[in-house]
Amino acid sequence: MNVGFGGVGVGAESSNIRRYFREHCRTSRPGIVALLETRICGTTADKAVRAFGFQNSFRVEAHGFSVGIWILWKDMIDVEIITVSHQSIHGRCWYAEVARWLYFTAVYARPQVEKRRLLWRHLRNLAQGENEAWIMGGDFNSILRLDERDVGSSRGSGVNKSFADFIFDMGLIEVDYKGSPFT
Template structure:
C-alpha cells in the first residue's frame, strides 16, 4: 500500500503551506503528493517544491495565476507519466508496496466550462477498464448532483450532465 495525498492548495508559495505539508508528510508516510491550483511555474515552483523533501517531480505549469498541477513522489515507487494536458496528469505507478501497477490520474478541471468541454472524453479514453486499478482524483469543478453544491454560483449546467456521463461510462 502507498499513501497518496491530493490537495487543491490555491497557492503554494506561502511558508504556512510548506510547514503543514512537511508535517503531514512525516506523520502520514506519504509516497505521492498531487497538488492542484498551485499558481506556481518556472524557477519559483522549482525552488518551493525542492524544499518539500521529495525526490521526483512532474509539473503542469500554471497559466498566470490559474491552475497548475504538481505531482511529487519518493524513490520507493516508480511513476511513469503516460499522458498530460493542461487539466490532468495521467500516470502509471509501480513499486514494491503495490501488488500490481496501477494508474493514477490527477485532475484539475478548468473552472470555465468552455475549457473543460472535451476533458470528459479525454479522461474516458484513459480508462484502463477492468484490467488494471485506476485511481482518479482532484478538482473536477463540476457537480454530480445539484445537492452537492455549496456556496459560489448557483445551479447546474450542461457540464454537470457531461460529468455525470463520464462518471457513469467509466464505472467510477
C-alpha cells in the first residue's frame, strides 16, 4: 500500500465523484489522501469517509460551497495533525519504509487576496527545515503562469506576485500534473 498524498477538489456527495474516487483508490491504493471542497459535513461526511474505505479522518468542515478540507488515512499509517486553520491542515505521517516522518499540508485558499496573504504567512511559519520531507498541495486560488488561467474566467487578469514570492521564498517545486485542466 502506498503512502501517497493526493488531493482532489470534489463535491463528496456526488455519485460521479464518489465512483471516480473509489476507482482511484482501488488502482493507486493510497494510504493517505486529502480531499478539498467537499461540500458536505457532519454525519453525512462521516458516512462518506466510511464509504471511501478509510478508517481515520480529520477535517475542516465545509460551509456550503466553501472550505471543506479532509485528510483520510488507513489504520496502517500513523498520522498526527499538527495545526489547523480555515485554509489548511498541516500534519505528519510516519513512513516506515524510510523510518522518518513525512510532513504534509493540504491547502484550500480563500479567494480573497488578504486572506490568502495570511495563509502564505501562516505556511511560511510551518517550514520544517531543509532535511525534512514536506509535501504541500491543494487549491491555492492563485496562478503562477497565465496558461493556468481559464480564458473565459473573470477571476483575475494575471499572475499573483505574492503567490510567486511565496513559492520562491519557500523553495517549493511544482510537480507535474496529468489530467483535465482546471480541476
